[in-house]
Amino acid sequence: MIRVIVRRLLATIPLMFLITIGTFALAQAIQGNPAQAIAGDNATAEQLAQVTEQLHLDDPAPVRYVRWLSDVVHGNLGDSVATHRSVSSEIARRFPVTLSLAIASLILMFAIGIPLGILQGMRPGSVLDKFLLGGVSFGLAVPNFLLGTIFVYVLSVRNHVLPASSYVGFSESPVEWAKHMLMPAFSIALVGGAEMARQLRTGLVGVAQEDYIRAAKARGLHPARITIKHALKNAAMPALTIVGVRVGYLLAGSVIIEQIFQLNGLGAYTLQAIQNKDFIVVQGVVLALAAIVVLTSLVVDIAYAFLNPKVRLA
Secondary structure, three states: OHHHHHHHHHHHHHHHHHHHHHHHHHHHOOOOOHHHHHHOOOOOHHHHHHHHHHOOOOOOHHHHHHHHHHHHHOOOOOEOOOOOOEHHHHHHHHHHHHHHHHHHHHHHHHHHHHHHHHHHHHOOOOHHHHHHHHHHHHHHHOOHHHHHHHHHHHHHHHOOOOOOOOOOOOOOOHHHHHHHHHHHHHHHHHHHHHHHHHHHHHHHHHHOOOHHHHHHHHOOOOHHHHHHHHHHHHHHHHHHHHHHHHHHHHHHOOHHHHHHOOOOOHHHHHHHHHHOOOHHHHHHHHHHHHHHHHHHHHHHHHHHHHHOHHHHHO
16 A cells, blocks of 8 residues: 555655646737736836846746746745736635635535435336436536526525625634635535436446346345445445545635625635736646646545555566
């Protein structure tokens, strides 16, 4: 198991190197003159030349990449060209909001996907399975921004059940945190929960044909015990993949939801940076999120090896 973990860790090194190259190239693709964004629209030619010289914007791209990568290794993601604030500090300040939304969404995704997948997998083809399959299909089809808008109108504007916007930290008030997170988190979690339920059902139906499951049934074990103790571990592999993929989406794909519920997280920060053509912020946020996604994939790979001995042998 330790050898598997070490190999996965070593494999992330070249991957992160490629991510830094892609991140740098992505930021350079943003149209506009960075010197113009820094100096202002009314800047003179001399001021533009001075900013260009200070930031070495006239250097070749490989030279600027090496200089930027050196700063990143030392924890310096640069300063925003629009606000002149440290990108690292802004990410650290806004990340708890996005992380809270991701954690709440992940909890709801498990709460939706696991019970539905087990219920469908235990009785495939039944009336309950067909009914839940319709609900899962609805969850996969409905856009999260539409769901969020409906929640705001029904639960906030019309009935005043939940707050429509703003953010309260968990350390300040866990109850208020839950109230503020419920609607945006459920808006994101519905699709992920539906995906997990479908994958878990498919896995359970496939595992039900294995010899060890048939032997457990022949011994007279209760169906729930067979499902949870014997079948669920192997059937959870495809669903675990959904978790690994969804974590990246929960962190990076919640831009619209953060705008709807006015959450001042990384999504709103990134959108504002793109609008301002603030390439330094875009570089920093994309790199930070990519590193988190790679770390999540590493955890999922290790979980694969823990759940399935064949992965360790491979």
